[in-house]
Amino acid sequence: MKVEAWIFGACTIFFVFVAPLYWFMSGDPTGTTALVMTSLLTLLITFYLGFHARRMSQLGTPRPEDRKDAEIADGAGELGFFPPYSWWPLWCGATLGVIVFGVAMQAWWLFVIGIVIGAAALSGWVFEYYRGVHAH
Template identity: 70%
Template sequence: MRSEAWIFAMTTAFFVVVSPAYWFLTGDWTGTSALTMTTLLAGMVTVFLGFHARRMDPRPEDRKDGEIADGAGELGFFPPYSWWPLWCGLTLAVCVYAVALGAWWLFIIGVGIGAVALSGWIFEYYRGEHAH
């Protein structure tokens, strides 16, 4: 993770230079605010990756003597297919549509169904075929 931290550190440094330059050249509040928030976001990722790079053992790609075969094995847990994100997205679309129309009754229905869909997505590994 050390290399990723350096990449984000360089990105943060770039945005630290570009944000005030953009303000002086254009005087635009919107773009300056977006660049400032981008700077802060890149800095946050830099701090996170740098913190974890110090606490964990170096990965094979972080070592100079690392081989491709050192990275073999299980890469992690990847969840199987799930229909719950679809239902969460649809209920969010219904809620946004209801707010745009001013139909608060439809918004309340969307929040109710959305709570069920979000609960199903959160607890999908506690029941059924993929239960742990």
């Protein structure tokens, strides 16, 4: 993960230099705020990837992507667990839309309905691997 950390570090440095330059050239507070927040977000990702790269190098051999003498075959094997299709994120998003619409229109009865259905959808998403086709 060292390479990824260096890439995001370079992006952070770029956004840190561009944000004040943008402010002086345009005077736009919205774009400047977006650039400052972007630099902070890339800094957060840089620290996360750098922390895990350091931790992985201390635990054992580094990833093939981080070694200069690695071969393509070193990266073969299982890549991890990837969840199958799921309808639960759709229902969670739909109920969040109902909740926000209820708040925006001050229809508190709709907000309550969205909370109840949203709790059911969220619990279905959390526990989808305990029941049904994809149960473990």
